[in-house]
Amino acid sequence: MAEPLRKRKAGGELYRRRGEVEALIDRLGHLPRDELIERMCIASPTHPDFLPSECLLHFVRKSKRDNSSRQFELMYKALIARVERAATVSGAVHFVEGKRAITARAAKIIEAVVFAFEVKLTQDRNGYCDGLDYFEINFASAMKLLRSTARTKIDTEEDRERPLSYNDEEAISAEVEAAAGSFDPFNPRKIDDPVYRSALGVAINELPAEEREVVVLMLKGYPIDSKEPNATTIRSVLGCSEKTVRNRRDRALAKLRRALEDLE
Structure with a gap:
């Protein structure tokens, strides 16, 4: 059975994973590690063995007790790939002469989101980061918040670089x-x-x-x-x-x- 999360809501109640995620984590915990990693690396949501991102994060967090750096590297890459996809702003990807391209602003947002997530992951591996608990409850929603925060900071930095050209009375x-x-x-x-x-x-x-x-x-x-x-x-x-x-x-x-x- 998966360890309970530690973060508490305003009323003192512990955060809890969704029932289906908790059940899937229990089933996946019995798989051989190589088979589990193989499933974690499946990128297509339409694949029958595709795993929710909440599960990927759980097993990456749990892996800090393991000694295999190779296995952790594979799991980490699979998780960060999910983070990068979730950080990609709608409409940012386009094609130039048949090649996939992304806007400079979108690339900055992705970089900022990945960095913020990696900071939390590092803190968790060095102890416990309850800021990751919400990601195990609703990964997509938590990523939206990270993306929105990153975009706000980047837009603010860009605004500061522009000369003030407006007059409040105009x-x-x-x-x-x-x-x-x-x-x-x-x-x-x-x-x-x-x-x-x-x-x-x-x-x-x-x-x-x-x-x-x-x-x-x-x-x-x-x-x-x-x-x-x-x-x-x-x-x-x-x-x-x-x-x-x-x-x-x-x-x-x-x-x-x-x-x-x-x-x-």
């Missing part, structure tokens, strides 16, 4: 306006999802200070402006014009939408 570009659209990052149907909520927190923290202030005040329920003279508004708190607040809001929403598009 009309925002049609591109930003379209990206912001009717996007609501605090949609109650999404905000209850812990993965979405965590990714949203990371994306908000990466916003420029003046845009982050507007978003935080929106989250607290303050209106941009009000006809009531004594009402507390975002405009009055920040001491700027309504147009400035709306421009900062729209730029922030465009960035949040871009950061969270995989989770919509």
